[in-house]
Amino acid sequence: MWSIVDGYLGSYAPLGLLALVGVLIVGGGFFANSLLRPRRPNAAAGKRDTYECGLDPVPGGWAQMQIRYYLYAYLYVLFAVEAVFLFPWAVVYLQAGLAVIAEMAIFVGVLALGLLYAWRKRALTWQ
Amino acid sequence: MDKLKLPDMDYVALLPMLALFVAACLGVIIEALVPRRFRNIIQLVLSIVALAVAMFFVVKQSGEVVASKALTAGGAIMIDHAALFLQGALIVLGFVALLLFGERSLEFGGPFVAQAAVTVGSERDREQTGRELGSTETFPLALFSLSGMLLFVSANDLLTMFVALEVFSLPLYLLCALARRKRLLSQESALKYFLLGAYASAFFLFGVAMVYGFAKAVDFKAIHAEALLGEGNSLLLIIGLALLAIGLLFKVAAAPFHVWTPDVYQGAPTPVTAFMASCTKVAAFGGLLRVLYVGFDGLGWQFTPVLGAIAALTVLVGSILAVTQTDLKRLLAYSSVANAGYILIGVIAGQQLGLTSVLFYLVAYGFTVIAAFALISLVRDADGEATHLSRWAGLGARSPLYAGIFTFILLAFAGIPLTSGFIAKLSVFGAAIDGGQTWLVIIGVITSIILAFPYLRVVVMMWLSEPGESTPSVSIPGGLTSTALGIGTLATLVFGVVPGPLLDLAEKASSFVR
Numbered sequence: 001m002w003s004i005v006d007g008y009l010g011s012y013a014p015l016g017l018l019a020l021v022g023v024l025i026v027g028g029g030f031f032a033n034s035l036l037r038p039r040r041p042n043a044a045a046g047k048r049d050t051y052e053c054g055l056d057p058v059p060g061g062w063a064q065m066q067i068r069y070y071l072y073a074y075l076y077v078l079f080a081v082e083a084v085f086l087f088p089w090a091v092v093y094l095q096a097g098l099a100v101i102a103e104m105a106i107f108v109g110v111l112a113l114g115l116l117y118a119w120r121k122r123a124l125t126w127q
Numbered sequence: 128m129d130k131l132k133l134p135d136m137d138y139v140a141l142l143p144m145l146a147l148f149v150a151a152c153l154g155v156i157i158e159a160l161v162p163r164r165f166r167n168i169i170q171l172v173l174s175i176v177a178l179a180v181a182m183f184f185v186v187k188q189s190g191e192v193v194a195s196k197a198l199t200a201g202g203a204i205m206i207d208h209a210a211l212f213l214q215g216a217l218i219v220l221g222f223v224a225l226l227l228f229g230e231r232s233l234e235f236g237g238p239f240v241a242q243a244a245v246t247v248g249s250e251r252d253r254e255q256t257g258r259e260l261g262s263t264e265t266f267p268l269a270l271f272s273l274s275g276m277l278l279f280v281s282a283n284d285l286l287t288m289f290v291a292l293e294v295f296s297l298p299l300y301l302l303c304a305l306a307r308r309k310r311l312l313s314q315e316s317a318l319k320y321f322l323l324g325a326y327a328s329a330f331f332l333f334g335v336a337m338v339y340g341f342a343k344a345v346d347f348k349a350i351h352a353e354a355l356l357g358e359g360n361s362l363l364l365i366i367g368l369a370l371l372a373i374g375l376l377f378k379v380a381a382a383p384f385h386v387w388t389p390d391v392y393q394g395a396p397t398p399v400t401a402f403m404a405s406c407t408k409v410a411a412f413g414g415l416l417r418v419l420y421v422g423f424d425g426l427g428w429q430f431t432p433v434l435g436a437i438a439a440l441t442v443l444v445g446s447i448l449a450v451t452q453t454d455l456k457r458l459l460a461y462s463s464v465a466n467a468g469y470i471l472i473g474v475i476a477g478q479q480l481g482l483t484s485v486l487f488y489l490v491a492y493g494f495t496v497i498a499a500f501a502l503i504s505l506v507r508d509a510d511g512e513a514t515h516l517s518r519w520a521g522l523g524a525r526s527p528l529y530a531g532i533f534t535f536i537l538l539a540f541a542g543i544p545l546t547s548g549f550i551a552k553l554s555v556f557g558a559a560i561d562g563g564q565t566w567l568v569i570i571g572v573i574t575s576i577i578l579a580f581p582y583l584r585v586v587v588m589m590w591l592s593e594p595g596e597s598t599p600s601v602s603i604p605g606g607l608t609s610t611a612l613g614i615g616t617l618a619t620l621v622f623g624v625v626p627g628p629l630l631d632l633a634e635k636a637s638s639f640v641r
Contacts, residue, residue: 094135113155120159 062117075115082111134201141200143181143214145492147274150177153335154267163260167237169230170266171607177220177270181277202346203287205417205640207295210281211280212486212636214415217280218472220405220493221273223611227398227501228265234511234604237261238396238504239305240313245453247310261307268298269402276406280413284346285335285371285422288414291373292331295410296324299403306396308511316394323377323387331374337367347422348641354425368423368430375418378411380472381437382444387466389452392460397512400456401500404463405493412470412489415483419474427477434475439570441468446574455503455514458581459496462540465578466492472571473555482637484554487630491547491622498615499536501608502529508599519585523595526601530589532616537582539619543574547622554630 050056089104118124138145150173157169161382189211197207231237239261243251275294282288304317339345341363342353354364377384392400423430445465452458470492473485506513506522506529523530539546552575556568605611622629 100133110152113152117155117159 068126071118075118075123078111078114080106134203135199136201136341137196137199137206139184140206141204142184143188143218144274144277146177146181146184147270147277148470150174151267151270151274154264158264158267160220163263166263167229167231167260170263171225174225174266175222175268178218178225178273182215182218182222185211185218198283203284204278204281205283206281206634207638207640209413209416209482209486209639212633213280213409213489214277214491216409216486216493217273217276217406218496220409220490221269221276221402223494223497223614224398224402224405225266225269226607226611227401227497228269228506229505230398230605230607233504233507233602233608234307236307238307238398239263239265240307240310243301243304243314247314252310256307256310262305265302265305266400268302271295271408272298272302273401276410279410282414282415282417283348284344285338285418286345288418289328289332289335291341292328292378295407296328296378298401299407300324302399302402303391303395305399306394309394312394313396314394316391319387320391325598327374327377327384328371330377334367334370334372334374337363337370339366339367349415350388350422351424353640354423364426365429368426369433371418372415372430372434375411375415376437379408379415379467379471380464381467382441382464383437385441385467387446388464389448389457389460392463393454393456393514395601397456397500401497404459404496404500406454408467408470409489409493412474412485416474416485416640420477420482421641431475431477434471435564435567438468438471438475438567441465441471442571443468444572446578449578452581453516455516455585457518458516458585459499459503462578462581463496465574466540468574469552469555469571472559472564472567475564475567476555476558478558478562479637480554480558480561481632483630483634484551484558484634486633487622487626488555488632490629491551491619494615494618494622495536495539495547496615498612498619499533499540501604501612501615502536504608505529505602505604505612506599507602508597513599516585518597518599520588520592521590522601523590524594525598529601532612533617534586534589536619537586539581539623541579545620545623547619547626550623550626550630569587573600 085107086104089100093100093104153173154170156175157166161169187600188206189208192206192208194212197205202205228238235257236259241255241259241262243262245255272295275291275296275298279288279291279295282291300317300321306313335345338350341359341361342350344353353359354361373384377387380388384436392404395403419430443466445461445463445468449458449461449465452461466488470485470488473481473488475481476484503514504512506519508518509565522533535546539548542548542552552571556571559565559568559571
């Protein structure tokens with residue numbers, strides 16, 4: 001039995017156990033719930049209303065979105081992508097020295113240039 | 128943790144790209160901070176200085192190429208003779224095209240619109256067409272695009288190539304939407320180019336994935352080695368190459384991937400069309416050459432027949448559809464499709480002779496096509512450029528000088544001796560016969576004859592028709608357009624009469640380092 005745990009996939013054993021425990025807890029919870037709750041299959045008043053999560057839905061799925069959001073979406077993508085490169089950089093920059101810090105500064109600078117441009121073109125003011 | 132090892136960067140070798148990129152960033156700052164009326168001249172001077180610096184370093188570098196040191200940026204970029212030749216060609220052609228960008232004397236505010244997103248036909252739109260200075264973001268956009276092209280022709284692996292492809296394509300999509308007149312056509316062209324370009328990029332990327340699946344690497348040397356070894360699933364390799372080729376052939380506008388060309392060439396502002404027709408073609412063929420001759424050299428006997436069929440189809444489609452066109456910009460677009468086919472014949476010819484002829488053709492055609500579009504931007508009426516063919520009837524009587532120049536350019540396209548077009552076609556066909564592709568040469572010669580018809584029809588219309596009521600006048604060009612026109616025409620003449628120096632240069636450049 002222990003040979004499985006020591007084998008090639010052995011390091012994944014805790015993960016498998018954790019998954020098993022998770023399934024047991026969630027499944028057990030649902031099972032206990034179904035034993036304890038009252039059974040009323042026919043919709044009672046208010047049963048299908050939104051409960052503690054957001055606004056009541058307004059009729060119609062084709063709502064018009066405010067087009068101005070696209071600018072903010074662009075700017076968000078700009079900096080979201082920046083983070084993708086910043087994380088691995090943050091792990092190594094102390095070893096790599098000044099050149100790498102300067103490189104990242106240039107990279108962020110170029111992105112900041114985009115923000116400067118957007119700001120000067122009054123893309124950041126809601127109009 | 129292991130000691131971090133940084134990739135070696137030969138910054139001197141990368142300076143041409145960096146110069147253009149820095150200038151483009153400075154251009155963005157200028158857009159943000161400098162008052163509108165000074166921007167055009169500042170941007171123009173900045174761009175020209177950046178191009179001069181880039182050209183200086185390309186020339187300097189070309190004396191110092193060593194095969195062992197050509198690889199840089201951690202193996203991502205290869206600065207060899209071919210890359211430097213293509214970079215130099217891109218910079219020079221980009222310079223001539225940028226002169227057209229800066230022209231402000233033909234109409235108030237220049238060839239570009241101030242705000243591309245304004246609804247066409249609205250009050251605000253009419254106001255900005257007549258009275259607002261055009262946007263000058265076009266300069267940084269063109270510089271970004273050019274730096275992407277420089278990277279594209281020197282990329283040594285497929286991922287770098289993909290990044291470069293996007294860097295040079297995205298600004299082009301934007302530039303297409305900025306025409307001052309005929310806004311709807313312009314927006315349509317930008318949207319079409321963007322959607323189809325996105326598809327082509329997706330094909331390219333899928334091809335990269337397939338090739339990686341075969342070779343477990345994306346750099347050309349490893350792909351070549353793996354293909355020679357012949358182990359692994361070669362189906363992946365062939366599918367990958369086909370998908371890559373679709374992405375690249377879209378950019379060079381080869382049939383059946385050419386359908387965007389006439390719409391985009393017609394709708395885009397004429398300076399941008401000139402830029403695309405010359406520089407994009409050089410960059411895309413540079414990339415195609417590197418992929419085929421460095422990465423997939425071992426697959427020659429598999430891709431040659433397919434590419435041959437595509438080349439034959441391209442010259443046929445381009446020349447036959449050119450006959451039916453009534454708009455000059457569309458006519459030149461189909462002629463550009465046909466020319467892509469001729470260059471493709473040179474690519475298929477292979478060997479050093481084929482490479483030399485392709486490099487020569489790209490430069491010669493680039494100059495001629497810029498001159499052609501520069502001239503089209505001169506013939507205008509109250510509504511902007513008069514590009515309909517019937518409007519050019521009798522132009523020879525109105526302004527013999529410009530009609531003469533245009534006749535010369537059209538004859539160069541047709542491949543009449545004493546023009547660069549003749550030498551270019553001759554060298555491509557010669558290389559193809561040498562490479563055993565005689566059937567392509569036969570098709571090439573036949574289509575050249577077909578293609579001469581639409582050109583000569585324009586010539587006949589200009590000279591032998593009486594000028595009518597609707598014949599527009601030719602605007603007196605400002606210094607910039609006349610310089611661009613002069614350079615383009617002179618280059619067409621010089622490369623036709625004394626092609627030796629450029630051919631020698633192309634021959635020296637016709638070797639890739641693997």
